[in-house]
Amino acid sequence: MRISVQAEAFDPGAEVNAFTATCAEAAAANVGAIVTFSGLVRADDGMQAMEIEHYPGMTERAITEIAETAQRRWSLGDVLVIHRHGRLTAGEVIMMVAAAARHRKDAFEAAEYLMDYLKSRAPFWKKELGPEGADWVAAKDADEDALKRW
Amino acid sequence: MEVLYFAWVRERIGIPKERVESSAATVNDLIAELKAREPRYEAAFADLSALRVALNQELSEFDAPLAGVREVAFFPPMTGG
Numbered sequence: 001m002r003i004s005v006q007a008e009a010f011d012p013g014a015e016v017n018a019f020t021a022t023c024a025e026a027a028a029a030n031v032g033a034i035v036t037f038s039g040l041v042r043a044d045d046g047m048q049a050m051e052i053e054h055y056p057g058m059t060e061r062a063i064t065e066i067a068e069t070a071q072r073r074w075s076l077g078d079v080l081v082i083h084r085h086g087r088l089t090a091g092e093v094i095m096m097v098a099a100a101a102r103h104r105k106d107a108f109e110a111a112e113y114l115m116d117y118l119k120s121r122a123p124f125w126k127k128e129l130g131p132e133g134a135d136w137v138a139a140k141d142a143d144e145d146a147l148k149r150w
Numbered sequence: 151m152e153v154l155y156f157a158w159v160r161e162r163i164g165i166p167k168e169r170v171e172s173s174a175a176t177v178n179d180l181i182a183e184l185k186a187r188e189p190r191y192e193a194a195f196a197d198l199s200a201l202r203v204a205l206n207q208e209l210s211e212f213d214a215p216l217a218g219v220r221e222v223a224f225f226p227p228m229t230g231g
Contacts, residue, residue, distance in 0.1 A: 053156055053157055053160075055154070058208075058223070061207055061208075062207075062209075094231075095230075118230045119229070119231035120227065120228055120230070121209070121228065121230075122228060122230040122231075123156070123204070123223075123228050123230075124228055124229060125156060125157035125225065125226065125228065125229055126229045127157070136158050136229075137229045139227035139228065139229050144227075
């Protein structure tokens with residue numbers, strides 16, 4: 001399992017390759033499926049940049065707990081979560097998750113679970129900087145509701 | 151204890167964290183003490199439904215006891231991902 005909360009940009013392709021190589025080496029883990037997701041900064045309503053604040057310490061703890069729960073529930077061979085903070089411009093990759101499982105259904109479900117929980121239970125806050133000024137992104141009810149299916 | 155503020159709560163109160171000497175029994179009691187201090191706290195804590203609290207870096211409830219708590223954090227609902 002690898003959890004990284006970082007300000008630096010990362011290469012999602014290189015991360016997927018490294019993750020896949022690790023899973024392939026650990027043949028005992030019996031990995032037959034890897035699902036990855038990357039989130040990008042969208043340029044909604046002329047938004048120029050985004051400032052992501054987080055709670056150092058709690059962020060890592062919360063993500064580790066989410067990832068461990070997913071690992072147990074879907075018997076994952078491996079899990080990867082990378083989430084950036086600081087200033088990001090439109091088009092930049094904010095975060096990614098990867099879930100490795102024996103079969104694809106578990107890998108897809110685990111990746112969705114990780115995303116749903118990262119949205120509402122990992123202490124990050126986004127502020128959008130646009131032509132009209134800066135505004136905190138409000139949490140959506142739909143994101144909170146999404147947790148109920150798990 | 152150490153009290154931390156994030157996102158617009160931090161902006162409204164004007165500082166990211168502070169040391170608070172308090173004998174408050176619960177989070178609600180601590181909020182009442184802070185609100186009584188200055189209008190900026192009153193403004194930040196006006197609507198608790200828009201706030202979340204973490205005790206020792208674990209998400210918690212407003213009626214939770216503060217015994218043994220070293221770090222309290224107040225923030226709006228999280229928007230990760």
